[in-house]
Amino acid sequence: MESVVVLYPSPGMGHLVSMVELGKLILKHHPSFSIIIFIVTPPYNTGSTAPYIARVSSSTPSITFHHLPPPPHHLSPLDSFSSPNHETLTFELLRLNNHNVHQALVSISNNSTVSALIIDFFCTSALSVANELSIPCYYFFTSGANCLACFAYLHTIHQNTSKSFKELNTHIHIPGLPPIPASDMAKPILDRTDKAYEFFLDMSFHLPKSAGIIVNTFEVLEARALKAISDGLCDPQSPTPPIFCIGPLIAADDRLGGDMPECLTWLDSQPKRSVLFLCFGSLGVFSAEQLKEIAIGLERSGQRFLWVVRSPPNEDQSKRFLAPPDPDLDLLLPDGFLDRTKDRSLVVKSWAPQVAVLNHESVGGFVTHCGWNSLLEALCAGVPMVAWPLYAEERFNRVILVEEMKLALPMEELEDGFVKASEIEKQARQLMESEEGKSIRNQIMVMKEAAEAAMSDGGSSRVALMKLVQSWN
Numbered sequence: 001m002e003s004v005v006v007l008y009p010s011p012g013m014g015h016l017v018s019m020v021e022l023g024k025l026i027l028k029h030h031p032s033f034s035i036i037i038f039i040v041t042p043p044y045n046t047g048s049t050a051p052y053i054a055r056v057s058s059s060t061p062s063i064t065f066h067h068l069p070p071p072p073h074h075l076s077p078l079d080s081f082s083s084p085n086h087e088t089l090t091f092e093l094l095r096l097n098n099h100n101v102h103q104a105l106v107s108i109s110n111n112s113t114v115s116a117l118i119i120d121f122f123c124t125s126a127l128s129v130a131n132e133l134s135i136p137c138y139y140f141f142t143s144g145a146n147c148l149a150c151f152a153y154l155h156t157i158h159q160n161t162s163k164s165f166k167e168l169n170t171h172i173h174i175p176g177l178p179p180i181p182a183s184d185m186a187k188p189i190l191d192r193t194d195k196a197y198e199f200f201l202d203m204s205f206h207l208p209k210s211a212g213i214i215v216n217t218f219e220v221l222e223a224r225a226l227k228a229i230s231d232g233l234c235d236p237q238s239p240t241p242p243i244f245c246i247g248p249l250i251a252a253d254d255r256l257g258g259d260m261p262e263c264l265t266w267l268d269s270q271p272k273r274s275v276l277f278l279c280f281g282s283l284g285v286f287s288a289e290q291l292k293e294i295a296i297g298l299e300r301s302g303q304r305f306l307w308v309v310r311s312p313p314n315e316d317q318s319k320r321f322l323a324p325p326d327p328d329l330d331l332l333l334p335d336g337f338l339d340r341t342k343d344r345s346l347v348v349k350s351w352a353p354q355v356a357v358l359n360h361e362s363v364g365g366f367v368t369h370c371g372w373n374s375l376l377e378a379l380c381a382g383v384p385m386v387a388w389p390l391y392a393e394e395r396f397n398r399v400i401l402v403e404e405m406k407l408a409l410p411m412e413e414l415e416d417g418f419v420k421a422s423e424i425e426k427q428a429r430q431l432m433e434s435e436e437g438k439s440i441r442n443q444i445m446v447m448k449e450a451a452e453a454a455m456s457d458g459g460s461s462r463v464a465l466m467k468l469v470q471s472w473n
């Protein structure tokens with residue numbers, strides 16, 4: 001019978017893209033397996049995932065997307081949803097999908113052997129389905145090993161304090177990591193009375209119950225955290241499951257032939273390594289006031305820049321999970337800004353082909369929201385960063401990027417989260433012109449080469465993939 005590996009990503013763009021790349025990687029090196037990817041279509045904005053799935057379906061027909069039916073409407077909590085965190089909704093939606101996952105796995109098992117179910121951490125509830133059907137279940141951790149160490153250690157921290165991270169004015173000491181300011185812990189776990197915290201805590205307990213954890217990283221990048229995890233320091237109460245660092249897996253530059261996006265043509269006309277690229281993940285948005293401040297900072301910095309601008313968040317709470325419309329740049333940016341900077345800048349509405357942009361030789365720096373995929377994409381392209389976190393675990397990633405990896409300069413915000421034009425101007429110049437910027441560029445080139453070595457024949461990530469696949473036979 002045919003051997004199938006089923007991948008079960010959570011719906012967000014950053015989670016889907018790396019899971020798809022995992023599927024492609026398995027197929028490339030072990031083509032005897034078939035790959036099926038479960039797709040959940042949520043009732044909220046996931047950041048351009050539909051066109052992405054359509055592109056992958058046509059470019060990689062050997063991957064099958066299996067669209068799960070929506071959970072019964074009366075179970076959908078969207079309208080009455082109270083948690084401020086998007087993540088709660090994702091966990092909840094995926095929990096409600098267990099029945100669909102069960103049905104789909106049973107139906108696939110009728111004609112094939114399901115060798116493994118690989119789940120995103122948001123899909124923790126599916127572990128019980130896999131157990132019931134005696135299918136080995138692996139996590140695919142779409143953030144880094146430092147973050148994995150943090151989540152693995154969460155239930156130990158939980159037992160040792162009764163306070164929420166947001167109330168702790170101190171540093172959190174996690175084995176293998178630099179001290180993390182409590183306020184920089186992942187946003188959805190800052191408040192322990194929030195439902196999102198409960199879900200993450202539950203995930204923390206379940207990690208060791210899986211058959212293994214696949215991490216989108218490579219050993220050299222996160223050696224210290226990985227050692228702490230495999231030495232059992234991050235979860236002293238449970239045996240550590242096998243850890244497979246198979247990355248970095250990044251989105252392919254899969255622009256369809258023919259149409260060349262305007263921003264790439266524009267980059268062609270710019271000097272080598274001269275352009276600062278600003279892009280904030282699939283969901284990052286700023287207030288109108290912050291957008292104006294960014295514009296002022298960029299203009300004053302004198303740097304060339306390519307900036308992806310989105311409309312500010314919708315004030316209407318019932319629409320907060322929906323995709324924003326394209327921005328009206330004349331309304332949002334300062335008077336005359338586009339005209340004054342037109343010789344050295346381009347502003348793109350809502351979305352840019354990030355991997356292609358980062359790999360363009362005219363790009364010399366990247367202001368990023370610190371999503372793990374963005375960070376790996378910059379690393380693989382050898383582009384140094386300024387870390388400006390917005391949501392999820394990005395403040396945590398900033399600490400790791402700046403203090404541990406030395407691959408980025410920190411964008412410092414005021415207490416209310418606002419970043420002043422003077423700070424933006426300063427960091428833009430530092431990254432593009434200063435000795436510090438140069439040393440970050442050097443360090444990123446070291447890691448770029450280490451990443452290439454890890455992914456080449458005999459490299460650590462290739463060996464880890466082989467071990468993973470062997471565990472299915």
Ligand code: UDP
Nearest residue numbers: 014251281282283351352354371372373374
């Ligand atoms: N992305 C893109 N263009 C954009 C914004 C995002 O291609 O304008 C891609 C980016 O290259 C990355 C993904 O969307 O692959 C975002 O993933 P990440 O983990 O960085 O952030 P998330 O969106 O999950 O917060």
